[in-house]
Amino acid sequence: MLTLWTFDWVPPPPRGHVRDIRLRWALAEADLPHAVATVPFADRGHGHLAQQPFGQVPFLTDGALTIFESGACLLHLAEKSEALMPRDPQGRAETRQWLIAGLNSIEMISVPWWFIGLSQPAANPLEGWLHSRLTHLEAVLARRDWLAAGRFTVADLLMADILRVPALRAADRILDRPAFASAYRDQLAHFAAADAARAEG
């Protein structure tokens, strides 16, 4: 039984961007049955750290196995469904490579760029580096529809979510997929329900 773990509640600003959305999206693409469970946002205690040693979400439980890191969870789901990754060795290698490129060639710059931009938007020391990486990525996306294996894979899913932060338009069409819309709605509904429960409590 697959269970997706997220926070019980988060303040409004990150809603729609909590990384559980990557797993919700992948689960919807692959139509994999799953439950959603929560850890307290306010108290990242021992139980949480035992599952996710950096006190973050999401993580995934699959029977006795717990997996953290959204990228690792996506690869785990991709092993379960050809909707997320082809089965041939070359297709798998390409998918894995572009998933890791999202995490380590783009997000490694874009997330610190976003974080620094919150406090010093006018002179962000990561601006040039991010621009260079996005320019290289745009050159790839200008030549083909999908990053890996000539088809939609979990690498496109991850890259499209990553590119919501620096808002690279070249990836917007991947966000048009119905499974992203449903994942986004589900995350907002999850946190809205938490607000409602608090208001009643």
Place this chain on the structure above:
Amino acid sequence: MLTLWTFDWVPPPPRGHVRDIRLRWALAEADLPHAVATVPFADRGHGHLAQQPFGQVPFLTDGALTIFESGACLLHLAEKSEALMPRDPQGRAETRQWLIAGLNSIEMISVPWWFIGLSQPAANPLEGWLHSRLTHLEAVLARRDWLAAGRFTVADLLMADILRVPALRAADRILDRPAFASAYRDQLAHFAAADAARAEG
């Protein structure tokens, strides 16, 4: 036939830290026969970008397959050798998870922190975030010798290399492995030979 691709030459400061060292180290741990080939550092032309779309190194060729991203190359090598990753599903999942944690929970902060520190060491806006992540990681490393599967894996190799930058001592013992020493020597010798060839030329 495996070929590790790196630059023909780099200036002295990054020597010993060019990411081909991760692949040299893994190849040495697994005792995998391979060749080393180069792309020009000075001219990141079309041929290079066709293999590595961000104009970086390393990348790996394995027959007709080209793989870029050091993390993806390490996973590819790990599929070839039990010296780098156990064969059982849980051990593989743990290894993959901690490899991705290195790339996306630590290096995503430590590399931009290093980059920004070059120009503004006194007030690095990523200092607190990096400190928090390293504190969480130290708590893990204080409780066990290896990140995944109760044994040395490619996840330890990658994390130890990542932690050379913020210099987390908890990982130093992994750098004591003979295969790291030989990888380090090989990279320095590679670039020293390039200097010698230039001096003669």
